[in-house]
Amino acid sequence: xxxxxxxxxxNLIGRLxxxxxxxxxxPVMVGVGDDAxxxxxxEGMLQVITTDALIEGYHFDYAFYTMEQVGNKAMVVNLSDxxxxxxxxxxxxxxxxxxxxxxxxxLDALYHGLTHVASTYGVQIVGGDTTRxxxxxxxxxxxxxxxxxxIVYRDGAKLGDYICVSGIVGEAAMGLDLLRNDADPSIIxxxxxxxxxxxxxxxVPRLDLVDQWASQGVHPSAMIDISDGLANEIHHICKAxxxxxxxxxxxxxxxxxxxxxxxxxxxxxxxxLNGGDDYELLFTASADVLNQMSLDQITIxxxxxxxxxxxHRISGTIESLPAKxxxxxxxxxxxxxNSEDA
Amino acid sequence: xxxxxxxxxxNLIGRLxxxxxxxxxxPVMVGVGDDAxxxxxxEGMLQVITTDALIEGYHFDYAFYTMEQVGNKAMVVNLSDxxxxxxxxxxxxxxxxxxxxxxxxxLDALYHGLTHVASTYGVQIVGGDTTRxxxxxxxxxxxxxxxxxxIVYRDGAKLGDYICVSGIVGEAAMGLDLLRNDADPSIIxxxxxxxxxxxxxxxVPRLDLVDQWASQGVHPSAMIDISDGLANEIHHICKAxxxxxxxxxxxxxxxxxxxxxxxxxxxxxxxxLNGGDDYELLFTASADVLNQMSLDQITIxxxxxxxxxxxHRISGTIESLPAKxxxxxxxxxxxxxNSEDA
Numbered sequence: 001x002x003x004x005x006x007x008x009x010x011n012l013i014g015r016l017x018x019x020x021x022x023x024x025x026x027p028v029m030v031g032v033g034d035d036a037x038x039x040x041x042x043e044g045m046l047q048v049i050t051t052d053a054l055i056e057g058y059h060f061d062y063a064f065y066t067m068e069q070v071g072n073k074a075m076v077v078n079l080s081d082x083x084x085x086x087x088x089x090x091x092x093x094x095x096x097x098x099x100x101x102x103x104x105x106x107l108d109a110l111y112h113g114l115t116h117v118a119s120t121y122g123v124q125i126v127g128g129d130t131t132r133x134x135x136x137x138x139x140x141x142x143x144x145x146x147x148x149x150x151i152v153y154r155d156g157a158k159l160g161d162y163i164c165v166s167g168i169v170g171e172a173a174m175g176l177d178l179l180r181n182d183a184d185p186s187i188i189x190x191x192x193x194x195x196x197x198x199x200x201x202x203x204v205p206r207l208d209l210v211d212q213w214a215s216q217g218v219h220p221s222a223m224i225d226i227s228d229g230l231a232n233e234i235h236h237i238c239k240a241x242x243x244x245x246x247x248x249x250x251x252x253x254x255x256x257x258x259x260x261x262x263x264x265x266x267x268x269x270x271x272x273l274n275g276g277d278d279y280e281l282l283f284t285a286s287a288d289v290l291n292q293m294s295l296d297q298i299t300i301x302x303x304x305x306x307x308x309x310x311x312h313r314i315s316g317t318i319e320s321l322p323a324k325x326x327x328x329x330x331x332x333x334x335x336x337x338n339s340e341d342a
Numbered sequence: 343x344x345x346x347x348x349x350x351x352x353n354l355i356g357r358l359x360x361x362x363x364x365x366x367x368x369p370v371m372v373g374v375g376d377d378a379x380x381x382x383x384x385e386g387m388l389q390v391i392t393t394d395a396l397i398e399g400y401h402f403d404y405a406f407y408t409m410e411q412v413g414n415k416a417m418v419v420n421l422s423d424x425x426x427x428x429x430x431x432x433x434x435x436x437x438x439x440x441x442x443x444x445x446x447x448x449l450d451a452l453y454h455g456l457t458h459v460a461s462t463y464g465v466q467i468v469g470g471d472t473t474r475x476x477x478x479x480x481x482x483x484x485x486x487x488x489x490x491x492x493i494v495y496r497d498g499a500k501l502g503d504y505i506c507v508s509g510i511v512g513e514a515a516m517g518l519d520l521l522r523n524d525a526d527p528s529i530i531x532x533x534x535x536x537x538x539x540x541x542x543x544x545x546v547p548r549l550d551l552v553d554q555w556a557s558q559g560v561h562p563s564a565m566i567d568i569s570d571g572l573a574n575e576i577h578h579i580c581k582a583x584x585x586x587x588x589x590x591x592x593x594x595x596x597x598x599x600x601x602x603x604x605x606x607x608x609x610x611x612x613x614x615l616n617g618g619d620d621y622e623l624l625f626t627a628s629a630d631v632l633n634q635m636s637l638d639q640i641t642i643x644x645x646x647x648x649x650x651x652x653x654h655r656i657s658g659t660i661e662s663l664p665a666k667x668x669x670x671x672x673x674x675x676x677x678x679x680n681s682e683d684a
Contacts, residue, residue: 004446020460037433042387047383130355143485
């Protein structure tokens with residue numbers, strides 16, 4: 001008999017999609033396979049829908065998170081999926097599984113976290129379901145909107161497009177290692193400790209860029225949000241767009257080296273390429289489009305090529321860049337993974 | 343410290359709604375408090391959204407259900423919520439929490455059940471999330487559509503409206519008791535046993551009535567689906583509509599008395615009023631509207647009054663009809679409840 005742990009997350013999704021039929025028909029335009037599903041709600045307007053589940057013990061750990069932070073992050077990961085389609089989130093439903101012995105004040109804190117993020121980005125929580133569960137379980141669905149002419153999928157990257165990323169990549173995974181290894185903030189510096197750990201505990205959806213591009217009248221050719229690490233995500237774009245990529249090590253916006261307590265220590269490059277939970281946007285754009293974008297929030301890190309995903313090292317060598325990142329099923333222990341993706 | 347089990351489900355929803363703000367603003371028209379949330383997707387068209395979570399051990403029991411039936415029922419309870427708004431379902435997302443040791447063939451069967459129901463009613467499963475979980479956990483969100491002029495809320499019941507219900511109420515709860523008490527099909531009669539247990543294991547969303555009413559150009563004034571028992575649901579309509587109701591015992595479409603193995607036995611009336619999981623539609627309509635509806639699938643069971651919810655007994659007495667039904671949190675043991683509502 002075959003078990004779920006033998007299949008791995010991506011095979012599992014493929015297996016289930018085959019059962020439910022991957023073919024979409026109107027009004028649905030995209031089903032499984034992008035950051036969100038897409039359908040045409042009215043002439044020229046698209047809705048994007050994303051669902052994420054968070055399970056106690058797998059996606060968050062009470063030792064690190066306050067309940068408000070759990071609520072915060074649960075909403076952010078969904079809003080980030082909406083941002084990755086270049087869409088604006090409108091409303092959310094929340095399904096909660098709660099142990100009977102769960103303290104009400106923790107539940108309130110969780111809901112304050114959810115609500116704070118939702119209201120910050122103009123999202124209304126319109127309902128959902130509460131039920132009993134052996135561990136805390138949260139499933140959030142967010143619906144967003146975007147004009148048909150502005151939606152950005154994963155499959156739009158073109159030969160010669162530049163590859164860009166927002167913010168700094170790898171800080172969230174570095175922050176998680178600081179927390180897991182109980183690193184001393186006074187050695188690292190309180191400011192740096194706060195910055196890195198908050199990147200893990202309190203991520204921010206990059207809807208500011210969606211707004212900025214809307215006001216500039218431009219948008220990327222392909223986009224994805226970074227939940228499973230930059231290397232993994234560029235592979236997703238290249239596979240969907242049937243192209244290759246080269247990333248330039250010298251251009252990657254990496255965190256400063258920082259003692260996380262790991263032995264041997266993990267390099268900033270490894271954090272940047274294979275860390276998770278950054279919720280930054282990775283996208284491609286032609287030179288023409290890029291010329292019309294503000295570059296203060298984004299970094300050009302590479303170029304779309306015909307095939308293969310490669311890393312151009314500072315040393316001058318060009319090497320293959322494997323997709324790493326986190327698989328929710330094949331890791332032996334959730335605590336051993338390098339990300340806590342939702 | 344207060345715990346979730348002290349609050350009860352409806353207080354809990356109120357508490358969480360207060361935190362997330364029960365006030366809705368455009369484009370949202372209804373948030374928490376009806377069968378589904380409602381928002382205006384384009385001029386004159388409304389979308390309705392519903393979310394339900396199913397947790398292994400709380401909402402289904404492997405002893406009774408095949409995995410295909412679990413998938414079937416998980417989708418049906420959501421489609422029933424859409425039907426209760428007089429809307430048509432369009433698409434669904436599925437979030438799955440799965441233990442690593444879960445057999446893939448069970449997962450396939452679950453997905454076949456989900457997919458079979460979805461395709462029967464023209465619903466596309468457009469995506470979702472898979473993650474690890476200590477027990478099987480399923481959260482489904484369904485989006486439906488309805489013209490603004492045809493939507494039916496809980497709050498539209500008017501003094502003098504008739505109260506109607508589709509199908510037979512109480513069969514699903516009776517079927518569950520047969521299963522729980524390991525009743526002998528050969529004593530009850532195989533046909534009756536199959537009929538009653540399938541009402542629990544394989545419920546049907548009454549979208550046929552939504553279609554029928556659309557073709558007749560009529561719709562109810564208020565509506566809800568019966569997941570928590572008829573008595574409970576009529577209280578919901580009366581509370582939302584600020585009115586009362588009288589139900590006529592002699593008119594209730596009850597199952598035949600049947601030995602379920604319970605000692606003392608439970609009456610058909612009790613099953614009909616306080617059973618759960620029927621997923622029939624309970625609605626109100628004026629005499630004028632009712633005259634235009636086919637009555638072959640529905641039964642007139644009472645009348646909307648100014649206040650109080652009462653039962654007019656066959657004996658001639660009129661007594662108060664309390665809201666019973668299932669609360670997901672205050673029951674000491676999920677196996678002790680009389681329904682396994684989703």
